[in-house]
Amino acid sequence: MNRTNILVMGAMLACSIGAAFAGEQAAHPHWSYQGKTDPANWAELDQANSACKLSKEQSPINIEERHARKAPLAALDFNYVGGTAEVINNGHTVQVNLPSGNALKAGDEVANLLQFHFHTPSEEKINGVNYPMVAHFVHKSADGKLSVVAVLFKQGRENKTLAPVFNALPAEGKPNQLTSFNPADVLPVDRAYFKFMGSLTTPPCSDGVRWQVLKSPVELSKKQIAAFRKLYKMNARPVQPLNGRLVEASE
Template sequence: MTHHARFLFAALSVGLLSSALPAAAASHWEYTGANGATHWGEIDPSFAACASGHRQSPINIVKTVKAALPALDFHYGSAAPTIWNNGHTVQVNLPAGNTLAVGGQTYELLQFHFHTPSEEHINGKSEPMVAHFVHKNAAGELGVVAVLIRVGRANAAWEPVFRHLPRVGEKITVDELSLDLAALLPKSLGYYDFAGSLTTPPCSEGVHWMVLKEPVTLSSRQIAAFRKLVGKNARPVQALNARLVQESE
């Protein structure tokens, strides 16, 4: 199969996170309503951190401390993705071989996925979308890089994903598709750094968050295609509590 997508239908396990992330119970959760974000901690005992955690994500980034943060050294190449609509987002699963080195740690890129509007707020303002690049180090610790997305010029690097958006429960593998992962990032890699959690149940903490300061752009058509398929899928911002947010100089 060289000129069209191969469609792989998978039964949707509602509430299932990627195998790249800690396993979640199969309890049904949503973003609004009785099983919405404000009730996640009540749905299942394994979701308790959603209500009781003190380092929850996302956050509104307002007050920061300038610091000599280590550079984000992306070793991203080209990869053939599998694009999955898990009912909560569109997730792009990637083969091994793409890494992020930062502060003496090496993280393997597992997948990236989208939220609209952006879950991260900067000075009280969200962007139309955000992409979360999920990495894991040898110790099993997660490092997530958030790439904020604004409306602007169509982005050719991202277009293969938006051209093959799957229906709910569907995985798409496109034989001839190769994503240039480095081209998905902005030119400037300055970032905000803080400790947080998964932004979906079970809301596990201990996640290293790196939010890039410079956004990328997608066309209104690209953003509208995702919103039509998935709808709004952003967890509200959480209390910062005693956390420090550092900003690269």
């Protein structure tokens, strides 16, 4: 094979690899919280994200306490246990992955805890005001339905339970392993909550998600909040229209 043929074949191979890479990028378009790939443009990035624009039950929302209907909601029974955990930086947030054996029970409904992750400021607003941060505890039932519990954070004392997470926030692609961590210790003592139907707050914005926002915030220190904001200055989707949805408040 002469040099000219080798060069031609090399160019064709390079084009083929480039096209494959472009196709992969197109299949998994990047999304973000700012710029041309921000929340206002998520639906246009991928047809799979159409719910971000078309769904009428999107999250997060602004919860107006005076408009929330008090109801005898089932108590949230957090059957969480201590064990190992994996802390990852997925490029959009810091997420704590948990092994099986942790579950949320509300009445007759049971869902297994998969992970929790952080947003700053809080995606949910209460009476029009954000908290500095929020953690979303994501659960999945046997029939595939998602149930998310939001734990709001206010600035205050150091959170000793989360100290192992915030003292060594991982770089992207370099997970940290925790040998002993109990997610129950993150929760506030008071488990009163707001309930509504909503969606994922990130693409593809799938709806049909049951949301429970705990009323009582938990404390994080200024240093812990600042440590997270060094990685993510802002990673919160703006609040979405309520569109007549009912927000209930536990009595």
